[in-house]
Amino acid sequence: MTRRVDEGGRLALGGGRILIRGGRLLDPAQERDGELDCLIEDGRIVAVDRGIAPEGAEIVDAAGCWVVPGLVDLHAHLRAPGQEYKEDLGSGGAAAVAGGFTQVACMANTDPVNDDPSVTKYILDRAEKESPARIRPIAAATRGLAGQVMTEMIALRGAGAVAFSDDGATIMDSGVMRRVLEYSTLAGAPVIVHAEDCHLRGHGVVHEGAVATRLGLPGNPAMAEELMVARDVRLAQWTGAHLHVAHVSTAGAVEAIRRAREAGVRVTAEVTPHHLTLTDAATMDFDTSTRVAPPLRSPEHVEAVRRGLAEGVIDAIATDHAPHATYEKEVEFTEAPPGMIGLETAVAVSLALVREGCLSPLELVRRLSTNPARVLGLEGGSLAVGLPADVVLIDPERAWNYDPGQGFSKSRNSPWADQRLVGRVLATFVAGRLVFHHERGVSNR
Amino acid sequence: MIGRDILGIEDLSREDIELILETAERMQEIGTREVKKVPTLRGRTLINLFFEPSTRTQTSFEIAGKRLAADVVNFSVGSSSVTKRETLLDTAKTLDAMDPDCVIVRHKVAGVPHRLAAVLGAPVINAGDGAHEHPSQALLDMLTVKEQKGRLEGLTVTIVGDIAHSRVARSNIHGFSKLGAEVRVAGPPTMIPAGIETLGVKRYTNLREAIEGADVVMALRIQMERLEGACFPSVREYAATFGLDRAKLRYAKEDAIVMHPGPVNRGVELAHELADHRPSVILDQVRNGVALRMALLYLVAGRRRKGEAEASRADIIAGEA
Numbered sequence: 001m002t003r004r005v006d007e008g009g010r011l012a013l014g015g016g017r018i019l020i021r022g023g024r025l026l027d028p029a030q031e032r033d034g035e036l037d038c039l040i041e042d043g044r045i046v047a048v049d050r051g052i053a054p055e056g057a058e059i060v061d062a063a064g065c066w067v068v069p070g071l072v073d074l075h076a077h078l079r080a081p082g083q084e085y086k087e088d089l090g091s092g093g094a095a096a097v098a099g100g101f102t103q104v105a106c107m108a109n110t111d112p113v114n115d116d117p118s119v120t121k122y123i124l125d126r127a128e129k130e131s132p133a134r135i136r137p138i139a140a141a142t143r144g145l146a147g148q149v150m151t152e153m154i155a156l157r158g159a160g161a162v163a164f165s166d167d168g169a170t171i172m173d174s175g176v177m178r179r180v181l182e183y184s185t186l187a188g189a190p191v192i193v194h195a196e197d198c199h200l201r202g203h204g205v206v207h208e209g210a211v212a213t214r215l216g217l218p219g220n221p222a223m224a225e226e227l228m229v230a231r232d233v234r235l236a237q238w239t240g241a242h243l244h245v246a247h248v249s250t251a252g253a254v255e256a257i258r259r260a261r262e263a264g265v266r267v268t269a270e271v272t273p274h275h276l277t278l279t280d281a282a283t284m285d286f287d288t289s290t291r292v293a294p295p296l297r298s299p300e301h302v303e304a305v306r307r308g309l310a311e312g313v314i315d316a317i318a319t320d321h322a323p324h325a326t327y328e329k330e331v332e333f334t335e336a337p338p339g340m341i342g343l344e345t346a347v348a349v350s351l352a353l354v355r356e357g358c359l360s361p362l363e364l365v366r367r368l369s370t371n372p373a374r375v376l377g378l379e380g381g382s383l384a385v386g387l388p389a390d391v392v393l394i395d396p397e398r399a400w401n402y403d404p405g406q407g408f409s410k411s412r413n414s415p416w417a418d419q420r421l422v423g424r425v426l427a428t429f430v431a432g433r434l435v436f437h438h439e440r441g442v443s444n445r
Numbered sequence: 446m447i448g449r450d451i452l453g454i455e456d457l458s459r460e461d462i463e464l465i466l467e468t469a470e471r472m473q474e475i476g477t478r479e480v481k482k483v484p485t486l487r488g489r490t491l492i493n494l495f496f497e498p499s500t501r502t503q504t505s506f507e508i509a510g511k512r513l514a515a516d517v518v519n520f521s522v523g524s525s526s527v528t529k530r531e532t533l534l535d536t537a538k539t540l541d542a543m544d545p546d547c548v549i550v551r552h553k554v555a556g557v558p559h560r561l562a563a564v565l566g567a568p569v570i571n572a573g574d575g576a577h578e579h580p581s582q583a584l585l586d587m588l589t590v591k592e593q594k595g596r597l598e599g600l601t602v603t604i605v606g607d608i609a610h611s612r613v614a615r616s617n618i619h620g621f622s623k624l625g626a627e628v629r630v631a632g633p634p635t636m637i638p639a640g641i642e643t644l645g646v647k648r649y650t651n652l653r654e655a656i657e658g659a660d661v662v663m664a665l666r667i668q669m670e671r672l673e674g675a676c677f678p679s680v681r682e683y684a685a686t687f688g689l690d691r692a693k694l695r696y697a698k699e700d701a702i703v704m705h706p707g708p709v710n711r712g713v714e715l716a717h718e719l720a721d722h723r724p725s726v727i728l729d730q731v732r733n734g735v736a737l738r739m740a741l742l743y744l745v746a747g748r749r750r751k752g753e754a755e756a757s758r759a760d761i762i763a764g765e766a
Contacts, residue, residue, distance in 0.1 A: 209639050209640050210639070210643040211640075212638070212640075213640045214615075214643070215577055216555040216574070216575050216576035216612060217555045217577070218576075221639075285559065286555070286556030286560060330533055331532055331533055332554035333556045334575075
């Protein structure tokens with residue numbers, strides 16, 4: 001019984017034996033790139049080889065597709081608890097698997113803030129019921145994201161938190177930051193920073209430079225990020241903690257991270273699909289979906305983060321999926337909340353890097369799956385035998401029109417809305433169960 | 446230009462600007478008549494939508510509309526959409542339902558007129574958006590310079606002050622550059638925005654060098670709230686360094702004129718003695734503002750809706766103006 005995944009129809013896969021056959025299997029964890037079959041049994045990968053012909057397996061014909069380990073997003077805002085009108089664990093989880101992400105780390109700026117083990121447990125309980133993707137909560141680094149008193153990191157880690165971050169509420173007090181980093185080594189999880197000097201940023205909403213000057217919008221200088229990354233990598237060096245720099249957007253930050261890594265500092269970093277592919281010129285018509293933090297930068301910074309990603313200075317691509325209700329964005333540019341959604345478009349948008357020769361397919365998958373799993377110490381990011389069968393089928397050539405209204409996120413704030421994208425996730429398996437099929441939609445695991 | 450939005454000088458061609466200036470020159474005569482009114486826009490509704498108070502600009506547009514016999518309605522909204530818990534889209538749809546023929550928008554945030562224009566059926570005239578553009582001000586400045594100098598091509602125009610926060614500066618940079626003038630900007634480095642050279646201007650932090658040989662020196666109004674933003678240390682120091690007075694003006698051409706978009710902080714950006722007399726042309730600017738805005742209203746609101754057939758300009762000018 002052979003089914004092509006793109007034929008749709010009834011694909012009641014899951015539980016038994018599934019053979020994904022004839023695709024281009026890309027597994028960066030094992031440096032594998034070739035036409036290999038992948039056999040799944042009871043939710044785990046049991047064989048990866050050429051020409052597997054098992055008895056009684058359902059067969060998924062993956063010809064023309066990439067077969068890759070489930071993607072891992074280091075940075076999403078799933079808004080639950082508290083802002084379920086923007087997103088919840090069900091809609092965010094569905095958007096994730098529709099975008100090929102089988103594991104999603106969600107930020108702590110919820111309401112209430114995820115600064116207490118009870119909130120972490122709540123998120124995990126709801127996710128278990130609602131989300132087809134595996135949800136990995138990031139707890140706050142300081143109580144109430146106030147940048148003053150550190151959270152109970154050990155208890156939070158015990159409750160299931162995978163990292164600590166105040167994200168957009170950058171810890172400006174270097175004394176607090178030092179203590180947070182020191183203490184995080186006890187909890188054994190990284191501290192993720194949105195590195196930006198809020199005083200230098202001021203009211204800036206777009207990259208300070210020629211475009212901001214032309215538009216008359218307040219500028220946020222690259223230096224605001226560069227200074228804070230420089231501080232944080234030095235503090236990480238001093239404390240021996242694992243620092244992870246979120247959404248790197250400037251040339252100076254890439255340089256600071258490069259030098260720190262050469263000096264042996266435990267620093268990892270991510271960049272978003274939008275900072276890799278859009279420049280500040282995208283704001284020329286004042287479209288508030290282009291208002292993000294950090295802001296879209298000028299071409300020389302985009303070039304620098306691309307190079308940093310290609311050279312491995314930046315480990316991972318992370319979405320910073322930040323849903324907002326349509327009416328919240330239909331306001332003055334400076335009043336619009338920052339952020340854009342990205343889970344459903346990350347693969348297609350990032351594939352531009354392959355087409356433009358910046359990354360090989362294997363290296364792209366490494367940055368979307370293997371490396372982010374490694375940053376958070378998560379199982380996955382690989383198609384090794386014995387691992388849970390989180391597997392994604394991607395057609396890198398397929399063109400589609402992205403309509404956020406037809407997507408799975410509750411929100412629509414995307415600069416790629418109504419655009420033609422190339423590269424589509426066709427199917428996503430979590431623990432051997434088909435949770436997303438591009439024609440059939442999402443089902444819970 | 447019927448039905449066209451006037452959002453910024455950057456979007457206008459040289460020909461557009463010349464057409465507006467020529468039309469304004471014809472409109473000037475109406476203001477000198479005993480009965481200062483023509484029936485050109487009779488039956489048309491203009492809405493002055495001011496999110497930020499501006500008595501001068503609002504009054505100027507109102508008089509311009511009334512001289513063309515339009516019904517002018519002032520719709521003042523004193524706050525941002527967020528504090529009202531209403532989106533800009535809501536505001537735009539509400540206004541659109543009232544079926545205006547032209548909406549004149551002022552807002553403290555750049556880009557608001559652009560977002561409203563995308564929704565409104567009527568043409569939108571930007572009456573100042575944040576630090577972005579103030580097209581009618583730049584056009585009236587160009588009209589005034591043309592009146593005084595007989596041309597714009599080849600002139601040197603120096604703009605002095607808080608360039609970073611000035612929509613007047615940006616619109617004038619675009620306008621004068623498009624018409625062949627050389628534009629210089631001058632001010633303390635804290636007030637000159639990054640990448641200003643990409644707009645085609647020369648940047649100066651020394652006032653004397655900036656006005657050396659200038660035909661036009663335009664002083665911008667200093668916003669006292671910038672003191673808090675630490676853009677300059679004190680009014681006294683600003684006035685001493687960048688304030689224009691007769692002594693500093695000697696470096697400009699002998700027949701240089703002094704302009705200011707108003708209202709003037711006397712003794713700060715402009716010395717008292719310069720504000721009231723030649724070579725200052727500040728009141729000419731105000732007077733020309735009405736004619737210029739009449740021209741804009743006439744050119745864009747002569748027909749009801751965007752995209753409808755353009756009225757014959759010659760007909761209206763000949764018959765009514």
